[in-house]
Amino acid sequence: MEKRKLTCVVCPLGCAITAEVKGDRILNISGATCKRGEAYAKTELTDPRRMLTTTMRVKGAGLVPVKSSAALPKALLMPSMEVINAASAQAPVRPGDVLIADILGTGVDIVATDRA
Amino acid sequence: MKADVVVVGAGPAGLAAAIAAKENGADSVVVIDREERPGGILRQCIHNGFGLHVFGEELTGPEYAARFIDKANALGVRFLTETMVLNISPDRVVTAVGPETGLIAIEAGAMVLAMGCRERSAGALMIPGSRPSGVLTAGTAQRFVNIEGYMPGREAVILGSGDIGLIMARRMTLEGAHVKMVLELMPYSGGLKRNIVQCLDDFNIPLKLSHTVTRLHGRKRLTGVTVAAVDESGVPIKETEEYVPCDTLLLSVGLIPENELSREAGVEIDPTTNGPVVDSHLQTSAPGIFACGNVVQVHDLVDFVTEEATRAGRAAAQFLREKSACGGWKTAAGRGVRYVVPQTLCDDGEDKTLFFRVSGVYRDCATVARCGDKVVARKKRPICAPGEMERLTIKGADICGDITVTVEGV
Numbered sequence: 001m002e003k004r005k006l007t008c009v010v011c012p013l014g015c016a017i018t019a020e021v022k023g024d025r026i027l028n029i030s031g032a033t034c035k036r037g038e039a040y041a042k043t044e045l046t047d048p049r050r051m052l053t054t055t056m057r058v059k060g061a062g063l064v065p066v067k068s069s070a071a072l073p074k075a076l077l078m079p080s081m082e083v084i085n086a087a088s089a090q091a092p093v094r095p096g097d098v099l100i101a102d103i104l105g106t107g108v109d110i111v112a113t114d115r116a
Numbered sequence: 117m118k119a120d121v122v123v124v125g126a127g128p129a130g131l132a133a134a135i136a137a138k139e140n141g142a143d144s145v146v147v148i149d150r151e152e153r154p155g156g157i158l159r160q161c162i163h164n165g166f167g168l169h170v171f172g173e174e175l176t177g178p179e180y181a182a183r184f185i186d187k188a189n190a191l192g193v194r195f196l197t198e199t200m201v202l203n204i205s206p207d208r209v210v211t212a213v214g215p216e217t218g219l220i221a222i223e224a225g226a227m228v229l230a231m232g233c234r235e236r237s238a239g240a241l242m243i244p245g246s247r248p249s250g251v252l253t254a255g256t257a258q259r260f261v262n263i264e265g266y267m268p269g270r271e272a273v274i275l276g277s278g279d280i281g282l283i284m285a286r287r288m289t290l291e292g293a294h295v296k297m298v299l300e301l302m303p304y305s306g307g308l309k310r311n312i313v314q315c316l317d318d319f320n321i322p323l324k325l326s327h328t329v330t331r332l333h334g335r336k337r338l339t340g341v342t343v344a345a346v347d348e349s350g351v352p353i354k355e356t357e358e359y360v361p362c363d364t365l366l367l368s369v370g371l372i373p374e375n376e377l378s379r380e381a382g383v384e385i386d387p388t389t390n391g392p393v394v395d396s397h398l399q400t401s402a403p404g405i406f407a408c409g410n411v412v413q414v415h416d417l418v419d420f421v422t423e424e425a426t427r428a429g430r431a432a433a434q435f436l437r438e439k440s441a442c443g444g445w446k447t448a449a450g451r452g453v454r455y456v457v458p459q460t461l462c463d464d465g466e467d468k469t470l471f472f473r474v475s476g477v478y479r480d481c482a483t484v485a486r487c488g489d490k491v492v493a494r495k496k497r498p499i500c501a502p503g504e505m506e507r508l509t510i511k512g513a514d515i516c517g518d519i520t521v522t523v524e525g526v
Binding site for chain 2: 007008009010011013014016050051052053054055057062063065066067074077078081085095113114
């Protein structure tokens with residue numbers, strides 16, 4: 001059995017979580033103070049994901065801030081950045097507009113978080 | 117011009133204060149901001165993590181701001197944007213200038229100061245060496261990248277591990293820059309733990325604690341920095357000096373509440389927080405002038421700014437009906453505590469929450485509030501650090517005099 005120490009990134013509390021793992025089996029998770037923290041620890045050990053926030057060009061209207069509609073696999077953060085930086089949106093953009101649907105086949109959309 | 121409540125600053129503090137003032141009966145509420153659009157620094161904080169306490173969900177900065185801007189607009193709060201407040205007099209006459217109004221004087225029934233804070237800049241650090249371009253604060257870089265769309269450089273070193281520095285380490289990396297390291301003078305980080313994980317560890321950016329920059333190199337543009345470890349008293353150790361080539365140095369070395377206007381209004385400033393001395397209703401030493409958000413004390417989370425500002429806005433609306441000042445009792449920072457806000461407590465029987473920062477990293481300790489010898493609040497803390505604001509709530513009935521807050525072993 002191996003003990004892995006994680007810092008939860010779900011919210012700014014940053015709980016210190018200890019997970020006991022054997023091979024790819026999770027035996028026990030302790031230290032999380034909420035259910036979301038436990039869920040974070042499980043995915044962090046098996047399929048680590050992160051929210052992506054960045055900006056996207058808008059033709060003739062500068063930049064608009066965007067976010068991923070759900071957390072993306074960590075390994076796809078930089079490839080997603082390349083897709084977003086190669087694209088540009090048409091003004092007007094409203095908060096919540098889907099600017100890139102299903103980025104890299106993940107089922108996750110890139111969504112505007114402000115107007116432009 | 118006259119207004120019931122004038123709020124200076126349309127960031128999270130000003131927005132929440134204006135809404136609360138309106139909701140508590142103030143008729144005309146004017147918010148003045150020097151930027152083109154309301155939202156303050158949230159507009160450039162495009163990352164997520166805002167709103168977990170207030171809304172129970174994680175929003176980005178622009179989304180968090182929009183919730184309040186929409187609500188303020190719906191309530192009929194008037195925004196004067198691109199408008200600069202030049203002076204506030206002790207009797208609450210605001211002099212401002214902007215394209216919509218020209219030069220105006222507004223007589224305010226009550227005021228809320230919500231100017232936020234400013235970053236400590238390169239000039240304040242006095243790093244030896246040349247003065248090339250490429251040295252800028254993390255917040256300036258954040259504005260360049262997220263709003264203006266310019267990358268400040270390609271090879272970056274970040275001095276200071278405050279949250280803005282950590283967030284910018286990730287942001288610069290995502291945009292293709294190589295962030296070589298984050299240096300922190302103290303033996304612990306000033307940022308939130310989650311930001312160290314998701315902004316540094318995720319991208320293999322080393323965090324060097326007890327390290328600083330001892331020299332800048334380059335004539336026109338920064339070409340590199342000399343980095344050194346520091347000893348226990350923060351003095352660089354010569355033998356550890358190392359040259360790190362880079363074209364950009366970002367500074368995340370502290371925030372200073374922006375109180376030039378407060379001082380002119382005759383508001384007493386606390387030398388430790390650099391913010392106004394406030395009572396438990398957020399009233400400053402000048403009657404009818406309230407203050408909230410980072411202009412009072414630098415907060416870790418915007419949610420707490422919103423809470424504080426909501427109380428300030430409510431109190432400002434109450435002042436219109438009943439001009440009361442509350443002397444009451446004083447709070448003091450005891451052993452292990454750097455400061456306590458509010459600095460005075462009103463004798464009104466209400467429960468009081470004290471906000472404070474500890475002066476070092478303490479493990480297995482308790483934060484304790486005492487009234488004389490009597491313990492009126494106590495909280496066990498597995499770990500507390502200067503980077504994370506602490507709070508203690510005292511029952512109104514338990515307050516019998518001045519309160520001292522300390523950190524103690526358990």
